[in-house]
Amino acid sequence: MASGGHLLSVLIFFPAFGALALLFLRHDDHKYIRYIAFTVSVVEFVFSLWLLRYVTIGSGGYQLQEFAKWIQSPPINYHLGVDGISLFLVILTTFLTPISILASWNSIQHRVKEFFVMLLMLEVGVVGVFLSLDLFLFFLFWEVMLIPMAFLIGIWGHERRIYAAVKFVLYTMAGSILMLVGIIWLYNATGTFDLPAIQQLLQSGALALAPRTEMLLFLAFFLAFAIKVPLFPLHTWLPDAHVEAPTAGSVMLAGVLLKMGTYGMMRFCLPLFPAASRKAAWWVAVLAIIGIIYGALVAMVQPNLKKLVAYSSVSHLGFVVLGIFAFQNISMQGAVYQMLAHGISTGALFLLVGMLYDRRHTFEISEFGGLATPMPKLAAFFLFVALSSLGLPMLNGFVGEYLILLGTYLVHWKWAAWAASGVILSACYLLWSYQRVFFGEITQEKNRALPDASAREKWILATMAGVTLWMGINSPFFTHRFAASCQTVLEQMQRPQRPELAAIPSKPVTQASDAVAATPPQDSAGKAR
Amino acid sequence: MVPTNYYLILSAILFGLGVFAFVFKRNVIAIFMSIELMLNAVNLAFVAFSQAMGKLDGQVFVLFVIVVAAAEAAVGLGIIILIARNRQSLNVERVDLLKL
Amino acid sequence: MPILEHLWIILLLPLLGSAINGLLGSKWPNKIVNGVALGATGLSFLAALEAVREFFQLRPEQIPWVRQYFDWIIAGNFRAGFDLQVDQLTVVMLMVVTGVGFLIHVYSTGYMSHEGGYYRFFSYLNLFMFFMLTLVLAANYVLLFVGWEGVGLSSYLLIGFYFLRKSASDAGKKAFIVNRIGDFGFMLGMFLVFRAFHSLDFQTVFSAAAKWQADTYGQFGTLTIASLLLFMGACGKSAQLPLYVWLPDAMEGPTPVSALIHAATMVTAGVYVVTRSHLLFTMAPTAMFVVAVVGCATAIFAATIGLVQTDIKRVLAYSTVSQLGYMFLACGVGAFSAGIFHLMTHAFFKALLFLAAGSVIHAMGGEQDMRRMGGLSKKIRWTYFTMLTATLAIAGFPPLAGFFSKDSILFNAFQSENGGHVLYGFGLLTALLTSFYMFRLIFLTFFGKQQYDEHHVHVHESPWSMLGPLVILALLSVVGGWLAAPAFLPGGTDYFAKFLAPVFAHGESAEAAVDEAAAHSLELTLAGVAFFTALAGLLVAFWMYLKRPGKADSLAKSMRGAYTTLLNKYYVDELYAAVVVKPLVALSTSVLWKIVDVGAIDGTVNGIADGATAVGDQARHTQSGNTRSYAVWVVIGAIVIIAVIFWPLFKPAAGMVR
Amino acid sequence: MTASLFIFFVLAALAVIGAINLIVQRHPIHSALSLIVVMVALAGLYLLLGAEFVAAVQIIVYGGAIMVLFVFVIMLLNAGVEERTNLSKIANLATILPLVGALTGFLAATMARSSDALHTASKEGVRLASTRELSHMLFKEFVYPFELTSFLILVAILGAIVLAQREH
């Protein structure tokens, strides 16, 4: 393994230092604040590209691991590592951050400093989530990330921003707090928070969870992730959060935050609780499929453009969940790919919606109409992105969707058939909304003089479009790097078929398996008698 | 020969009456008195137990309780005076500015 | 083998042209845009020609010629490469696409010269060429699907070219979405193929499939289902029942687009896919039967609608749908080469018809309603002659191209085992109708009384950039048929079928078994029947529209119900709107969004929050501020605590404590 | 019935009646007098139990000092007859009677039964210890809390001053 030094730590904490540096600037130094924030994020992006150099292709394990003791009791360690799956999610994060900063260049005019600090702190949290190999550390970043996001929505958002911010936090917290219980429970059973160690224990059969325990643990984790994804019917925070968030917030939210959920499923739910995952797969898939169709149908009829894109995320992420819970190498790779693709294309959609908002200060589709005439370039970009979002081949959306459906079809053709109907519906809502926004005669006079994309916007959009195209054509660049990791996840789901091992439990096992069964009060009552 | 039970039952009855008085009375001073009643019930129990076991420390306890009661009385009556002065009422039900 | 080794050049040229025009063309004068677009297509055409030349030098074992350029998608054992392939079928398609495509590009330079968004148009058109070529050159289903979706996209863009018109953007959207419905099936078909054969490369799939046991008639095995799913995609793309609805609307696009995409090339992609997958289809007789029936039904269905349409392009559109049905009929009865042959000839004469119609529209200053034309034959002679040629060809008059291709199809249908005679009968009826409505078009447009106002419409012949392609296509319509002139005719070699024979080696074995001589005589008989049918159509049209001009109207009046049904296209659009679109939108809006999402789910979420607040609000009334009630709470608490602590005693042995 | 038992019942009845009278009386001064009755009765019981020092303290400190303080405050504030307000919803007779009854019943029952386990009867009249021994305990074993009570009283004085002083 090539030595990457403390690259991962640098990746996590570099933006934090950037944010710290920003704190020392004067409040009204808007220009410097923006430039420094942008520079920091670009440098961070370059750092993350170094990962590509150090990560060995074809190895499914964790690389560039960093390990330091943090808290002795309970043994919580600062354990980082990257594998093919997290690799690109990190790069996606570091890529979208400078884009978000650019997108906020002019649209954020008050409390500028705080805004960029929050954005960079958000990056810290998200990168941390993707790189943590210690359950506790993971949870920590998972929670920490909430606050900057909530602030981004709550301070710089639109009319109902406060409602949305609170809803976002509470929803997420409701799930994550149960995950914390699950994490602790798992710790009780295994005596460690270290993911690879737990994995080793479970996989080798040295520790077997009772089915009921495993299912409860699975649910504890899954709920947190499902809320984040969001899986139907836990999705209602998303439209609100998206609509109210500022553009940068939406981009980060859709681009990376949602992926934390699906990432968590791949990283934790499947490898740690395979039996429960298999048992639950049917339900999860049904929910995912409902999400796909339902999200698309509801998106179709939204009068609010941003909400439409938000609901489309529900639909797209349904594909990802489906791909994960098909337990197929192909579909899983598709799921990872779809995460990345969705990050780019939906991110770009939000950017575009944000640009429209900057011009007209509304998201209502009915307020637009015929915009292709005053702003052909923006219209072209929008179309391009919409096409990638609806899964046109040679653009990024296709690869993931295709692989997911293909992989799913191999084992559950009905799932794939239902899910594939989402392909039709995505065309419906995207093209319909596109038509209403851009085509036709200009319906409102004030739209006539709207300026086309500025140079800055063009650069942002061209970058996004370039990545979209590149991902659509050169997908092996990505799949090569995470194929082995996906395979590893599937291998990690294997458990030795040795019943005698399960029958002779080590000490922690009894604790875990007897769990709720033995209630202390009966004991005390017995003694009292 | 009075069985200890008798004392204890009396103590319980007095305690119960004290509790009832506390809940039932409206006058702050009367309520305070019912606390004293409860403490007296406790004292009776202490002395009874002390006697029953032939141990002296129960009686020591009673002395402490009496001292504490005295101290409480001083502070409590101070508070009552404060309330009465500010509100011109000793009805505890009228003192409900802080609620919900 | 310079080009065959680098097949990607053929594709890349139009893509480059598209990119250059699209990104930079907005400020360029038309000439430069022309240069780029025509250069790209022309060079691509030349490259294709060279490729075909080189192809003929290949040894038979080198065919199909497959070249892998780069890996596009790799995941597990799934690989979709950017692999191109050339075989005889590809050659035919390649020539049609690049050839007709180039001609239409030339035509467009004239036709579109006064339109805004000139660069945009050519960018889209080149993009279409790229995707169409990808489609025909692809060596696996996934890459084919790229082209498949890509042409859909180009079609969307071009139909909606006049995006200021709502009808245009509606039509584009409709085209894309209806195609997507087909693609849904196509994708599932691909998945099934992959599941069965672990690959999507044509070579691998077909060689593996050949070893399979064919499904019997009525059996829904893997092959049948896969074939049907693929056919579903083909239905969408090739506008077959029930997914044909988008094509007539697609006439909202500029006429060259209708010619290129919605007549000559893209819409035939479905036929191409079916023939490409003929091996799967032939092993699935049920699917074959479905294909034949759908094709036949579409053919006659669309033809009937075509009878009463008054928009010149719509007539042609329904005619296209009808002719595509013919092609599927051919495929369905196993006559793949006949289907492809009809595809080719149809590309010639239908493109010609559209272009000529475009020329007419151009001449009329944008008027498309045939009832407002009339008597144009004198004024735009070149257009008239070329269009007449095409009409004769499509109606099936010998010795024009349409005659041979149609005849071949009818013959094969007649011989088909499953209800062949019925299929033949309907096919023949379609031919009659085709002849009728095509001549109706000719008579209404070019003959009879002038129905327009001279002062407003200055009829003028089109420039040579437009007429040139017309003439070339007319020639092709005339001679093209001889490529496949049946062997029984003088000079007939049936070259076309022989050329394609290696491709359909598996599929058309049935044909070979037929007794040569008997077949020839039968074919001759049928050809005669077909000819007279076409003639009948011509005569009826002549009688109704030239001889007795009022007859058509009175007939329409006497059969009002049928007439309005036809005029409204059997109300299929309305049906779809009422059964699918509106309920779906209503369901989504009022049920899913308003009731389920906002009401039920979010309502539950907010309800929990409100509920907690309400409970808190109730709970704080215990906090009455009254010291006495607080004391009661303490007493209650004491009792609860005592109860909880003593509870275990009560449970096991009640009565221990009173 | 022995004499001691008779005395017990008389004193117990006196205490209970006093306590009930405390509740029934609506003027605080009457309540205070009833409380004094209870205390005196209890002092008698203490004597009966052989705790004469406690009895003395009960009379002097409780009955004397504390209750005088009460009466003094009642006079000072010129407290009148108790208002019969019913502002508290939960603290009505229907609620508190069963609650307090149950509590009292349970306490009494448990106490009555449990003391069987202790001793059958008190060592009535037996001088358990002299006052001297009591003082030994107070100043030796319990010297720490004893000293703490001095601070407690200090706090009480301080508190009373702080609370009752008029604004300057």
Add this chain to the structure above:
Amino acid sequence: MIPRPEDLLRVLPELVWCGFGVLLMLVQPFIRNRYVLASLALSGATLGTLAAFISAMNAGSGFHGLIESDGFSLFFHLLVGLVASLVILTAGSYLHRESLESAEFYALLLFATAGMGVLASAQELLTAFIGLELSSISSYVLAGYRRDSLKSGESAMKYFLLGSFATAFFLYGVAMVYGVTGTTNLEIMAAADTSSNLLRLGLALILVGLGFKVAAAPFQVWTPDVYEGAPTPVTALFSAGPKAAAFALLLRIFATVHAATEFWFWAFWALAVFTMFAGNLGALVQSNVKRMLAYSSIAHAGYILVAFAAVTFMQKDPDTGAAPAYAAILFYLLSYALVKVGAFAIVSELGGKGEKHLSLDDYAGLAQRQPFAAATLSLFLLSLLGLPVTAGFFGKFYIFKAAVNSHLIWLAVLMAINSVLGAYYYLRVIVVMYMREPSAETAASAPARFPIPVNIVLWITALGTIYLGLFPNHVLNNVLQQTLISGGRIH
């Protein structure tokens, strides 16, 4: 009867606190300078806190087993001493603003602290009772310290009446326990016959009394009223000091008397659930920040009670014993005390003269007017909410861990639900501070600059919160578990 010197050393903190209390009363007629008085009080509080180390060096039981000087008592002495010091720092400006005498205030505060110290080290119920009364009576007076305020007087009255009422229950419980075991010494009581119903009842009543002190539902009713009415620095003291001390006693009884451990399990379970819900549901609907924090402190008592419930089960574990659960409780109390004192310090300063600005609306736009206050208050609220990198998170984490360890999964889940409920109202304050624009009136009022002592308090509490949030182990391991286990008292 002069006690042995080591006995005196073992109660040195109490002696110092009381001594300084008396000193303050003595100098009060001569020194009117509030800074001098405050410094005197502060040095008294700090010296007493430091003296705890001396008493810890002389570990062992003193005064014939009445008190116990061990790691456990050291911890609570440090805790209450720290709280007292911080409250003194906070109170200075408050007293000045409200024109209240400071000498008496500080003296009472020190006496109260001494009472809490007694509670923390008491090994015998009578001593504990005296300590309880010492702190309670001081508290009653402190609650009513703002004499001219109706609310303050009402607060004192309610606290006094209900406090005495609960004390009577406590005492009655002690009497019963004494009646069964013949002793009030916890050590001796450990060997008590656990089959006795009277013992059971006695312990139940003791729990009622202490439950009242720690504000466990349904004995929590007094808390919001008293906290709201009391002067804010006093509220800070209430929420951290007496509560911690009462928990200390509860813990000591619980840990020493086996009977208690067995009888109290379900009681703790029920109390924990009631308390969490009562606190959180009540806080949901509050618009007064001070009162909201009062309800929140109820909720937090509930969380701590979860750990108490967990202790029962963990004591059976031969390896660790209940030490982790005890440690969780102590850690929680520490983190909670820091946060609550800090938060109330801010509320106290923002309240302005006469405590007028306590409503949530008064906090609108605070982030712009007073960024530091808003940031620290947010930090405290996030810590109360239990977000990582704050002390509160680890506090909650350890309790979760204890609960899950004991297989109290349902309790853990209920606690999780409550955490989410809590998140709502904590966030609301942050939201108001950061995301809402102030009303014209609020915006116009000039930002009150915080006096330096208050800023010091904020820095200490904020840094402490973050430090505990980052390196909980330093405290948890090196102090808590070591002292708990090696001290051998609590196992």
